[in-house]
Every structure is written in C-alpha cells, then in structure tokens.
Amino acid sequence: xxxxxxxxxxxxxxxxxxxxxxxxxxxxxxxxxxxxxxxxxxxxxxxxxxxxxxxxxxxxxxxxxxxxxxxxxxxxxxxxxxxxxxxxxxxxxxxxxxxxxxxxxxxxxxxxxxxxxxxxxxxxxxxxxxxxxxxxxxxxxxxxxxxxxxxxxxxxxxxxxxxxxxxxxxxxxxxxxxxxxxxxxxxxxxxxxxxxxxxxxxxxxxxxxxxxxxxxxxxxxxxxxxxxxxxxxxxxxxxxxxxxxxxxxxxxxxxxxxxxxxxxxxxxxxxxxxxxxxxxxxxxxxxxxxxxxxxxxxxxxxxxxxxxxxxxxxxxxxxxxxxxxxxxxxxxxxxxxxxxxxxxxxxxxxxxxxxxxxxxxx
Numbered sequence: 001x002x003x004x005x006x007x008x009x010x011x012x013x014x015x016x017x018x019x020x021x022x023x024x025x026x027x028x029x030x031x032x033x034x035x036x037x038x039x040x041x042x043x044x045x046x047x048x049x050x051x052x053x054x055x056x057x058x059x060x061x062x063x064x065x066x067x068x069x070x071x072x073x074x075x076x077x078x079x080x081x082x083x084x085x086x087x088x089x090x091x092x093x094x095x096x097x098x099x100x101x102x103x104x105x106x107x108x109x110x111x112x113x114x115x116x117x118x119x120x121x122x123x124x125x126x127x128x129x130x131x132x133x134x135x136x137x138x139x140x141x142x143x144x145x146x147x148x149x150x151x152x153x154x155x156x157x158x159x160x161x162x163x164x165x166x167x168x169x170x171x172x173x174x175x176x177x178x179x180x181x182x183x184x185x186x187x188x189x190x191x192x193x194x195x196x197x198x199x200x201x202x203x204x205x206x207x208x209x210x211x212x213x214x215x216x217x218x219x220x221x222x223x224x225x226x227x228x229x230x231x232x233x234x235x236x237x238x239x240x241x242x243x244x245x246x247x248x249x250x251x252x253x254x255x256x257x258x259x260x261x262x263x264x265x266x267x268x269x270x271x272x273x274x275x276x277x278x279x280x281x282x283x284x285x286x287x288x289x290x291x292x293x294x295x296x297x298x299x300x301x302x303x304x305x306x307x308x309x310x311x312x313x314x315x316x317x318x319x320x321x322x323x324x325x326x327x328x329x330x331x332x333x334x335x336x337x338x339x340x341x342x343x344x345x346x347x348x349x350x351x352x353x354x355x356x357x358x359x360x361x362x
Contacts, residue, residue: 012037018345028311032285032333033340035309039248039282040159044341047250047334051098052162052323053149053240054081054088057105057233059169060127061211066172066204068194071124074168075108081166082113088164088322097327098158104145105232106167119145125231128176129211132228139227139235146239154247160330161244162252162287163261164323165233168194171292172204174260176211176229178294180219181267182301186212191256191293222267230264237261242269242276245283250333252326255290255318259298262286266305274306281307285333287325288314 012034017023024030036045056078062071080086081101084093092099101116107123110116121141125133134142153161171193178189186208192201211229219225226235238261244251253262262284270277286302289295289312303310313329 007037007041007043009034009038012043012340015043015345016340018347019339019343020346020349020351026339028313029332029336029339031309032313032336036250036333036337037340039250045337046341047159047330047337049098049158050160050162050330051100051153051156051158052088052092052164052327053153054099054101054164054166054323055104055146055233055236056101056166057231058107058124058167059173059231060124060133061129061172061207062169063127064129064203064207065200066193066196066207067168068196068200069168071107071168074106074166075110077166078103078106078108078110078116079113082115084115086322087320087324088327091324092327095327095331097162097330099323100149100152102145102149102236104142104236121145121232128173128229129207129214132215133173133230134227134232134235136227138232139223139230142232142235143239146236146241147243149236150240150244150247150249153244154249158249160250160252160333161240162254162323162326162330163237163240163258164254164326165237165257165321167231167233170231170234170257172207173229173231173234174257175294176208177225177234177260177264178298178301179208179212180216180225180229181222181263182297184297189294189297193292222264222271225267226264234261234264238265238268241265241284242280245280249283250285251283252285252287252329254287254323254326255321256292256295256298257321258323258326259286259295259302263298263302266302266308270305277305278307281305284308285329286310286312287329288312288316288318290325291317291319
C-alpha cells in the first residue's frame, strides 16, 4: 500500500521523531500531528480549511426553572449569530475559520435570518423531567441534521469540523445524559450552567434526579438514552460526529454539552460495532476543559472507550459554548499538521548520524 492508502501510527511517529528537534520536544503537538497523519492517510496532513457548526435548539425542561436565563435567549442569540456579533463569529473570523449556524429546534421565528440554516424539527424538545425529550422520529431527524452538516463540510473541502451549540437548558440535558451513561450521581455531574445561584443549583439537581428516576429503566442503549433525555441540538451534534468520523474528518468537540453529545455518539457507535467505535475514536479531538462541573467527568467517560484521546488541548476556564473552544483549538491542529508536513528531518537537512544522535540526547 502507498502512503495515500494507509499510514500507521508507528510510521507517523517514526517520521515525527526524525524531525530536527529533540525527541518529544514539541510535546502534545507531536501527538496531534501523528494523529492527523493517520486520519488523513498521509505523512503530509493539512488543516487548511475548517468549519465550526453551531447547532441551536430549546429545551422543554426550562419550564422547571433550571437556567438563570429564559428560553427566549436562545432565539436572541441566534439573531446575534446572524449579525456576526457573537464570540464564535469574531474568534472564528480571527483564525480564518468558517461558521455555520443551524436551527435544529429553536422556539422562535427565525425565518428572516439569512445567515442561519433553517432545519428546525420542532420548536423545543419536550420536558425531560416529565416525558421523553424526543420521539424516535424526531431524534432521527435531529441526527440527520448533524450528518448532513458533516457531509456539507466534507463536500466543501473542510478537513476539520468543530461542534458547538446554543440552547438555554442544555446543561441540564447534558448532565442527565452524563449521569445515565456513566452511572453518576447528580451532585457530581450537575453544575451551574449559565450561572444559577445555590437555590437554582439545588433545583437543577433535583430535576436531574427526577429525570433519572423516570428514564433509567428504559435507557438500555445510547440511542434510547439520547432520545429520552437529550435535546435536538445534542442529537444533531451526535449525528455530525458519527458521520464526520465516517468521512475521515477531524472532529473537535467544544465544551461540556458538545462533549456529552460525543460521549453519547461513542456509546451509539459501540452499540453498533467495534469498527464504528474505533473510527469515531480515531477522529475525535477535545478542544478544552470547561469550567462546568461535569466536564471533567465527561472527558473521563470518553477516555474509557478504546482509542479515545480525551485529554483536552486547552484549559482556559471557558464555559460559553457556541463552539468557541473548538475555534481556539483549530490553530493548534494547523500547527501540528504543518510540523508533520513541512518541518525538515535530520536526513533532509543533511545532519549527520552523530549530530542526529546528539540532538536527540543519545
């Protein structure tokens, strides 16, 4: 087989180790470069074009007072995305990263917004504390929204797909997913989200506890857990991760909600086959460690799947969402690809074997 057909991790590591530097001197950047080489099946990987998809949706569980902000904020933020005034817009623009904002189920009339992709399945998921958040048909539609976004990215020449979200109430959904998938107690997994006070935090934990009690018996698979306590945008992110991995895109999870969606995608993939799970594991990168309480636990749960490197690339105290962490991490992937592709080896630089060994500390 030639280089364009397969590159093993061992071959990519050998190439990285031959670069004009001491062994391991570029730290985790070297690991990322090796992973990109394996994913793209070439020793000259590229991250020239990248897109962050921001999936928006509302959550019926906001009726229980789990957020510091009303549901209407989701629609107002979608308008802000449309105007280009949100954090993800300006961060992405600063790094030449495309942004696609997709309405998967926002409870607002967004029809006049020209820069938003309109894929709304219904205006908000149902209240997961009282019933399943989605029907099976609605979940399939949500996952198709994400899968279609991944295919558009591939067809448009993207090598990297960042996954972001916007949805008041979605930390409650993500926390419930985490508790059910990881058999965790709400006091360990439920954080303040948009900034609820102590009373609001206890109310939120009570809601998650009641949701777990309602749904636990029926959550015997990843897909059913997602249907019962996920959200429309969370389903879309899971669908984008699964399809993006099938297309050999590098997939970057953003913060707590995106990582919870990816955790669910890992469970769905492994429920299907080890091969599908391995393919998703190979494609996944985690942008940062969020300040949200449960994010470390989500990363730990993801890392338990074979082949998943869930060590975050950044730790900046972020807790915004929107794909902002993914956008900040993409330049690191670009740098890692450039090192793998363009940095001289000792052989190409004409360095002798003795000088090579000296540089490597032999």
